[in-house]
Structure formats: structure tokens, C-alpha cells
Amino acid sequence: MILQDSRTLLDVRGLHATVNGTEILKGLDFTVKRGEVHAIMGPNGSGKSTFAKVLAGHTAYEVTAGEVLYEGRNLLGMAPEARARAGIFLAFQYPIEIPGVGNSQFLRLAYNTVQAERGKDELDPLEFDDLVREKMKLLEMSPEFLGRSVNEGFSGGEKKRNEILQMALLEPALAILDETDSGLDIDALRVVSRGVNHLTSKDNAVVLVTHYQRLLNYIVPDYVHVMEGGRLVKTGGKELALELEERGYDWIEAEAKAGAPSRGVSP
Amino acid sequence: MSALLQSLVSQPYKHGFVTDIESDVAAKGLNEDTIRLISAKKREPEWLLEFRLKAFRHWLTLTPPEWANVKYPKIDFQAISYYSAPKAKQKLASMDEVDPELLRTFEKLGVPMHERATLANVAVDVIFDSVSVVTTYKAKLAEVGIVFGSISEAVQNHPELVRKYLGTVVPSGDNYYAALNSAVFTDGSFCYIPKGVKCPMDLSTYFRINTEQTGQFERTLIVAEEGASVSYLEGCTAPKFDTNQLHAAVVELVALANADIKYSTVQNWYAGDENGLGGIYNFVTKRGLCKGVNSRISWTQVETGSAITWKYPSCVLVGDNSVGEFYSVAVTNHHQQADTGTKMIHIGKNTRSTIVSKGISAGQSNNSYRGLVKILPTATGARNYSQCDSMLIGDRCSANTFPYIHVRNHGAQVEHEASTSKIGEDQLFYFAQRGIGAEEAVSMIINGFCKDVFRQLPMEFAVEATKLLGLKLEGSVG
Numbered sequence: 001m002i003l004q005d006s007r008t009l010l011d012v013r014g015l016h017a018t019v020n021g022t023e024i025l026k027g028l029d030f031t032v033k034r035g036e037v038h039a040i041m042g043p044n045g046s047g048k049s050t051f052a053k054v055l056a057g058h059t060a061y062e063v064t065a066g067e068v069l070y071e072g073r074n075l076l077g078m079a080p081e082a083r084a085r086a087g088i089f090l091a092f093q094y095p096i097e098i099p100g101v102g103n104s105q106f107l108r109l110a111y112n113t114v115q116a117e118r119g120k121d122e123l124d125p126l127e128f129d130d131l132v133r134e135k136m137k138l139l140e141m142s143p144e145f146l147g148r149s150v151n152e153g154f155s156g157g158e159k160k161r162n163e164i165l166q167m168a169l170l171e172p173a174l175a176i177l178d179e180t181d182s183g184l185d186i187d188a189l190r191v192v193s194r195g196v197n198h199l200t201s202k203d204n205a206v207v208l209v210t211h212y213q214r215l216l217n218y219i220v221p222d223y224v225h226v227m228e229g230g231r232l233v234k235t236g237g238k239e240l241a242l243e244l245e246e247r248g249y250d251w252i253e254a255e256a257k258a259g260a261p262s263r264g265v266s267p
Numbered sequence: 268m269s270a271l272l273q274s275l276v277s278q279p280y281k282h283g284f285v286t287d288i289e290s291d292v293a294a295k296g297l298n299e300d301t302i303r304l305i306s307a308k309k310r311e312p313e314w315l316l317e318f319r320l321k322a323f324r325h326w327l328t329l330t331p332p333e334w335a336n337v338k339y340p341k342i343d344f345q346a347i348s349y350y351s352a353p354k355a356k357q358k359l360a361s362m363d364e365v366d367p368e369l370l371r372t373f374e375k376l377g378v379p380m381h382e383r384a385t386l387a388n389v390a391v392d393v394i395f396d397s398v399s400v401v402t403t404y405k406a407k408l409a410e411v412g413i414v415f416g417s418i419s420e421a422v423q424n425h426p427e428l429v430r431k432y433l434g435t436v437v438p439s440g441d442n443y444y445a446a447l448n449s450a451v452f453t454d455g456s457f458c459y460i461p462k463g464v465k466c467p468m469d470l471s472t473y474f475r476i477n478t479e480q481t482g483q484f485e486r487t488l489i490v491a492e493e494g495a496s497v498s499y500l501e502g503c504t505a506p507k508f509d510t511n512q513l514h515a516a517v518v519e520l521v522a523l524a525n526a527d528i529k530y531s532t533v534q535n536w537y538a539g540d541e542n543g544l545g546g547i548y549n550f551v552t553k554r555g556l557c558k559g560v561n562s563r564i565s566w567t568q569v570e571t572g573s574a575i576t577w578k579y580p581s582c583v584l585v586g587d588n589s590v591g592e593f594y595s596v597a598v599t600n601h602h603q604q605a606d607t608g609t610k611m612i613h614i615g616k617n618t619r620s621t622i623v624s625k626g627i628s629a630g631q632s633n634n635s636y637r638g639l640v641k642i643l644p645t646a647t648g649a650r651n652y653s654q655c656d657s658m659l660i661g662d663r664c665s666a667n668t669f670p671y672i673h674v675r676n677h678g679a680q681v682e683h684e685a686s687t688s689k690i691g692e693d694q695l696f697y698f699a700q701r702g703i704g705a706e707e708a709v710s711m712i713i714n715g716f717c718k719d720v721f722r723q724l725p726m727e728f729a730v731e732a733t734k735l736l737g738l739k740l741e742g743s744v745g
Contacts, residue, residue, distance in 0.1 A: 084700050098698075113703055
């Protein structure tokens with residue numbers, strides 16, 4: 001039985017997941033309240049990206065145990081598109097190229113689908129064009145992006161901006177940013193971070209999956225979690241990220257083995 | 268996932284009903300008497316009977332082509348009936364006398380047989396099994412000197428025109444199925460645009476096979492005189508039968524100096540069921556002759572139906588500066604097989620050709636592009652651009668590209684680009700993560716993939732083609 005607090009947005013308990021028969025998530029616990037920014041860090045292969053994809057409902061991953069409540073609903077019973085419409089947004093580590101499909105057409109369809117779900121008005125192409133151009137300014141994107149195919153031929157930085165543009169349009173309640181900082185130069189990082197900060201409010205939450213502390217200089221987290229072997233093994237404040245930057249992950253592993261109590265649940 | 272993809276491409280065929288109408292069907296079998304019977308039924312002049320018999324005798328010496336990447340059992344040509352016509356009491360004086368059952372059939376198919384607003388500004392020649400049942404807007408077209416109607420009628424009313432051009436682009440002995448068609452063709456459309464006339468409306472022929480075990484062998488001939496231009500559309504459907512039916516058509520286009528012919532096809536013959544039972548064998552020879560300088564012939568095809576498609580709409584570019592174009596979308600699903608493409612034969616100086624081919628394969632189907640670009644020594648300054656893209660849906664289908672390029676003039680420029688892509692799980696997940704379901708995602712991807720071809724289609728056809736593709740591929744994603 002999970003006790004719900006009205007501010008609780010996401011509650012993950014004992015989550016196990018496999019891909020191609022290999023268990024990646026091994027009993028993960030995680031709670032996110034509205035208005036919070038969480039960072040999940042951890043070494044390669046610890047399961048960070050898998051966790052992000054499992055929350056979004058990627059079909060290649062099979063959940064074998066545990067439960068996930070999102071706004072009090074059973075998230076695992078929802079199709080990926082239903083999760084997106086309910087306000088879960090994943091900024092992809094490697095945004096997918098879709099040749100032949102125009103970016104503006106794609107963005108408008110996504111926007112209108114989510115708007116319809118929220119009982120709001122859909123926009124016609126002209127109205128949408130005004131809206132998207134406004135949002136693009138925030139990310140310092142040139143309007144010529146609209147005329148191109150989705151992510152096709154975009155540089156790494158352009159793809160990441162396009163992800164955050166989608167976040168700005170869809171206004172998710174829970175945004176999961178999977179290594180959005182990787183492949184960004186310092187200027188792009190600043191622009192993207194500013195975009196994300198602009199979008200955070202007391203009603204939504206952001207989960208940053210990242211390798212590097214530097215992103216957290218721009219988007220300051222309320223909590224930093226360390227993932228290790230498919231579980232969150234340590235949770236701290238933003239200073240934990242600095243400590244990780246300095247000392248690496250080995251000491252956490254040692255601490256975890258020594259049995260130090262740590263749960264990936266915000267206090 | 269591939270189950271979802273699969274269910275998305277597998278929509279029931281909507282046009283599979285049979286019209287219950289009394290038909291005059293010739294006995295099965297093929298020999299010189301069959302041909303004489305067809306010729307007599309159509310009250311043809313002697314020269315046409317001779318044309319048929321010559322083709323038949325030549326056909327007897329040929330063997331079916333086996334080079335295409337398709338497999339099917341040997342066709343028993345004696346088990347097919349070569350003539351089937353809905354029985355009409357006498358010659359029709361007006362539309363009101365058309366059998367109401369026929370009217371209902373074409374209404375159901377969305378083909379306007381009345382000259383009214385449904386498809387305003389498109390004249391239609393409607394062909395049911397072996398005969399043309401009605402042609403709309405004939406009188407209006409005649410005002411500007413355009414002859415449009417069934418080829419049988421043209422043989423009666425304009426024999427000199429038919430005789431002058433018939434078999435000049437596709438000779439009666441051209442290939443196995445063209446020879447067969449030349450021997451037994453029953454009807455088809457004829458269109459003649461006089462000098463300097465821009466056809467004021469799109470012309471269209473709608474083909475319907477109704478009777479089981481009948482072959483449909485139609486013959487279409489379009490002639491655009493100097494400076495004339497026309498846009499022509501062709502649509503086709505057939506009922507669902509468990510047996511295969513043969514459709515071996517010949518289409519000939521002739522463009523004289525500065526003439527422009529645009530020929531668009533949406534082919535939706537019955538494709539057989541999900542196990543590959545039944546469906547049409549679509550063995551068609553289509554060729555256009557750019558005879559005069561600055562002439563242009565453009566083929567656009569959307570091929571979604573037929574159990575087997577064997578078809579290469581081609582352009583022979585004789586006139587200097589003439590232009591040939593081929594835009595194709597071929598979709599195969601279940602056990603369908605398609606071997607389709609084009610031939611661009613450059614003979615005149617500065618001739619140009621463009622080939623854009625998009626193949627989409629789903630299910631266990633097999634989709635091949637086969638194209639020839641031939642530049643003869645005389646074709647100085649010739650240019651060709653070819654682009655052949657294949658898309659795979661699921662992992663049990665196949666796509667092949669067989670480009671043949673023969674260049675015999677050093678000044679020629681030939682470009683060929685090819686790509687293969689797959690609608691992948693990751694693409695669908697990306698759409699899903701933005702709230703867009705699989706069906707909509709696939710339709711968006713496919714339409715994006717095909718848009719270079721779709722934008723060549725006349726408006727009504729483009730809408731039709733987009734819908735058709737959506738239906739065709741519905742249920743194939745998963």
C-alpha cells in the first residue's frame with residue numbers, strides 16, 4: 001500500500017525490468033513530488049537510461065516486478081502514447097530521425113493530440129506556427145527547423161534543442177531528460193538549460209539523467225540520486241553531485257556494500 | 268511490434284463484391300476462332316482482324332517471360348474466357364438506359380457515371396469486363412475537337428486515327444503479354460487531342476473486372492497532336508475470387524511536337540487474401556513515345572493491388588529536348604509480388620528523364636524495382652536522374668532494386684540514387700512518446716515517404732491515393 005500525498009507525482013516501488021532476458025532494474029524505489037527537480041547519476045550500465053525508457057513505456061523492456069503510480073494511476077498498465085498524453089515526457093538521449101515527415105507537421109500533431117487529451121482547443125497550422133515560433137525563440141532555434149524532416153540531418157545539439165522545444169510545446173507534468181547534456185557545447189548547454197528552467201514550475205517536475213555534474217550548474221536539482229546495479233543506492237542534495245565529480249562512484253559502491261542505509265526516496 | 272505493424276497493413280478489400288448482372292460470356296479457350304468471334308462481335312474492319320491474327324500467330328511462337336522476380340504457376344490460357352459483356356437490350360441512347368445494376372456498381376465504387384458534381388471536371392470512360400459501358404462529357408469534349416471514348420467506338424467512327432497509331436508504340440509482337448493483348452483486346456479507351464488543344468478537363472478510365480475466369484485485355488491509345496496537352500487518370504478494381512484472373516493491358520501514348528501527356532494510375536485490383544489465395548495477375552505493357560521536339564510524357568502510378576504486378580511504364584524519347592518522367596509508389600502486403608519500374612530510352616538530343624520510385628513492402632511480400640536507362644549514341648546532352656527508395660515494414664518481406672544503365676554517348680549525364688529504410692520500433696516509440704499512436708505514425712511516415720510521388724497526382728487522385736495507402740497499410744504495425 002502506497003500512501004499518496006497530493007503533491008506526489010510519481011511513485012516507483014521495487015521496480016524490476018529486463019531487456020532481452022537480462023535484468024537491468026533490480027528493485028528500484030523512487031518518488032517525485034510536484035515542483036521538484038531530481039538528478040539521477042551513476043556509472044555506465046547502471047540502468048539510468050533503461051529506467052527512463054521503462055517509465056515512458058518502451059516496448060523492448062519488460063517489467064517483471066514492482067509498481068509505478070503516476071498521479072495515483074497504475075502507469076505500467078498504460079500504453080506509451082497514453083502516458084505521453086497524461087503528461088509524461090521523455091527527452092531522448094538519441095532523438096530518432098524520421099525522414100520525410102516535416103518537423104512542423106510532427107510538432108503540431110503531437111501538440112494537438114496532447115491538447116485534445118486535456119480538453120483544450122487544437123490549433124490550425126497558422127495558429128500553431130505562431131506558437132511554435134515563439135517557443136523556438138526561447139531555445140534560439142532558427143525557424144528553418146520547421147521546414148526540415150524530424151531530426152533528419154540535425155547536429156547533436158540541434159536534436160537536443162528540438163527535444164526541449166517539444167517539451168516546451170507539450171508542457172509535461174513529468175519531464176525526464178535522458179542525458180540531454182551529452183553532445184552539447186557550452187553555449188548550447190546554457191541555452192537548453194535556460195529553456196528547461198523556464199519550463200519548471202511548482203506544478204511539474206523534472207528528472208535529469210546525466211553523467212556530468214556540469215549540467216547541474218545550470219539546472220539545480222533538489223535531490224541527487226546515485227544509481228548502481230539497477231537501484232538507487234544513495235540520495236543527497238545538490239552537493240552530492242560535486243562530491244561525485246571529485247571522488248567518482250567507487251566510494252559509493254563500497255559504502256553500499258558496507259550496508260549503509262540509503263533509499264532513493266526523497267525525504 | 269511486427270504484429271502491430273502487420274495488422275496496420277491488413278485492411279479488408281472494399282471493392283470485392285460481385286455485380287449480379289446477365290453477361291454475354293464467350294466460351295473459354297483461345298484459338299483463331301476466338302479472335303474472329305471477338306472481332307465479329309465488335310464489327311471490326313478487316314485490317315484490325317488481320318492485326319489481331321498476326322499478333323496471335325506471333326504469340327504462339329513466344330514463351331512467357333521468366334526474368335521477372337515473381338513466381339506463379341503456369342497460366343492455362345485455354346481456361347480463360349476472352350470476352351464478357353453485360354447484356355444490353357439494344358444500343359444505349361443515353362445514360363438513363365444504362366442498366367441500373369451497373370450504375371449502382373459504379374456508384375458503390377465511387378465512379379461518377381453521371382455528368383454531375385461528384386467529380387466535376389473529370390470525364391470518365393467506364394469499362395466493365397470487356398466493354399465500355401459509358402463515357403461522360405463526350406459532347407462537351409467534342410466541341411473542342413477532342414475524341415474520347417471506347418476504342419471499339421473509335422474503330423467505328425475514326426478508323427483512320429486508330430489505324431495510324433495502333434501498335435506504333437507497342438508493336439503487336441513486342442512481348443508475350445503485349446502480343447496476347449494485341450490478339451484478343453476487347454475494349455479500352457481512345458483519346459485524341461487535336462493540334463494546339465489543351466484538354467479542358469481530366470480524362471479518366473475506370474476498369475472493373477466482374478466475371479470470374481475472364482481475362483481483361485484492354486487497349487488504351489492516347490494521341491496528343493502538336494502543342495496539345497492532356498491529363499489522364501486510370502483506376503481499377505475487381506471482385507474477390509479465390510481464383511486468379513489475368514489482366515494483360517496495353518497502353519500506348521503518342522506525343523507530337525510540344526505536346527504534353529500526363530498519365531496517372533491508381534491500381535487497386537484485388538490482391539488476393541492474406542494467404543495469397545486469389546487476386547489479379549496484372550501483366551501490363553505501357554509505353555509512351557515522345558515523337559516530337561519538346562514533347563513530354565509523365566507516368567505516375569500508385570500500385571497497391573494485384574497478386575502479381577509486372578509493369579514498366581516507359582518513355583521512348585525520340586524528339587529533341589523531349590522529357591520522360593516516371594513517378595511510382597508500389598505497395599505490397601501479404602503474399603503480393605510486384606516487379607515494376609520503367610524504361611527510359613534516350614534517342615533525341617538533350618532528352619531528359621526523371622525516375623522516382625518508392626517501394627513499400629509489408630507481410631511476406633516481394634517488391635522489386637526494375638528500371639532501364641538507355642542512352643543511344645544519338646542522344647547528345649541526354650540527362651537522367653533516378654531515385655529508388657524502398658521501405659520495409661516487418662521482417663518477412665523483401666525489397667529489391669534492379670537498375671540497368673546503358674550509356675552509349677559520352678556527353679550524357681546519368682545519376683542513380685537508392686535507399687532502403689525500415690519503419691522501426693524506435694521510430695514508433697518516438698511518435699508514441701509524443702502522444703501519437705502507431706496507426707497515425709505509420710500513415711505519417713508512409714505519406715512522407717511517398718510525397719514526392721503523391722504531389723505529381725491530380726488533386727482528387729492524391730486524396731484517393733493517400734486514403735488507399737492508409738487503408739492498405741492499416742493494421743500492419745505492431
